[in-house]
Amino acid sequence: MSKKVAVFRKEHFNAAHRLNNPGWSEEKNKEVFGKCNLPNYHGHNYELEVKVVGKPDKKTGYVMDIKLLSDLIQQEIHSRFDHKNLNLDTEYFKDINPTAENIVIVIHDLLRPHIDKKNELQIRLYETPRNFVEYPV
Numbered sequence: 001m002s003k004k005v006a007v008f009r010k011e012h013f014n015a016a017h018r019l020n021n022p023g024w025s026e027e028k029n030k031e032v033f034g035k036c037n038l039p040n041y042h043g044h045n046y047e048l049e050v051k052v053v054g055k056p057d058k059k060t061g062y063v064m065d066i067k068l069l070s071d072l073i074q075q076e077i078h079s080r081f082d083h084k085n086l087n088l089d090t091e092y093f094k095d096i097n098p099t100a101e102n103i104v105i106v107i108h109d110l111l112r113p114h115i116d117k118k119n120e121l122q123i124r125l126y127e128t129p130r131n132f133v134e135y136p137v
Contacts, residue, residue, distance in 0.1 A: 002055060003055065003056075004053055004054060004055055005053070005054070005055070005056055005063050006051050006052070006053045006063075007051070007052050007053075007062075007063045007064055007066060007069070008049055008050065008051050008052075009049070009050045009066055009069045009070055009073060010047065010048065010049050010050075011047075011048045011050070011070070011073045011074070011077070011078065012045060012046060012047050012048060013046050013048065013077065013078050013081050013082035013083075014043060014044070014045050014046070014082060014083055015043060015044065015046060015081050015082065015083070015084050015085070015086050016041040016042060016043040016044075016084070016085045016086065016087075017036075017041060017042070017043075017044075017085065017086040017087055017093070017098040018036070018037060018038065018039070018041045018042070018087050018098075019033040019036040019037055019097055019098070019099060020033065020037055020087075020097065021097060041085055041087070044127050044128065046081075046103075046125060046126065046127060047125070047126035047129075047132075048073070048077065048107065048123070048124070048125055048126075049123070049124040049125075049126075050069060050073060050111065050121070050122075050123055051120075051121070051122040051123070051124070052064045052069065052115060052119050052120070052121055053119060053120040053121075053122070054116070054118060054119035054120065055118075063119065064115070064116070064119065072111065072114050072115075073111070076110045076111055076114065077107055077110060077111070080092075080110070086098040086103070092106045093106075100125055100127045100131065100132070100133045101133050101135075103125060103133075104123050104124075104125040104133045104134065104135040105135050107123050107125065108121065108122075108123045108135050108136070111123070122134060122135070122136060123135050
């Protein structure tokens with residue numbers, strides 16, 4: 001079969017973070033990040049959509065086994081971020097601000113080495129039901 005198909009897996013994780021630029025004053029951080037700059041952090045119930053695009057395998061009919069994709073997300077994302085403070089409990093955000101934009105790039109970079117290179121990978125991350133980011137675009 002020569003037609004491409006997109007398969008999706010939805011997962012979720014809960015995490016806390018604080019948006020803060022250490023090079024700025026306290027006032028500037030409050031002005032730019034507002035409530036997201038609270039000194040004691042705040043949390044989100046993140047919804048994650050992982051999209052893999054490719055041609056179905058001739059033998060299995062799969063672009064990618066969804067169970068394997070789910071296991072991969074659990075191993076690479078959920079185990080690292082769920083019920084964690086992204087600023088304090090993870091190495092990924094020691095030097096970068098854990099904005100939704102930066103989180104989605106980190107998630108993509110963690111999953112990409114495990115997805116067949118012939119397949120495209122896109123990540124969508126909902127920080128709230130109305131606010132979400134995608135990478136790559």
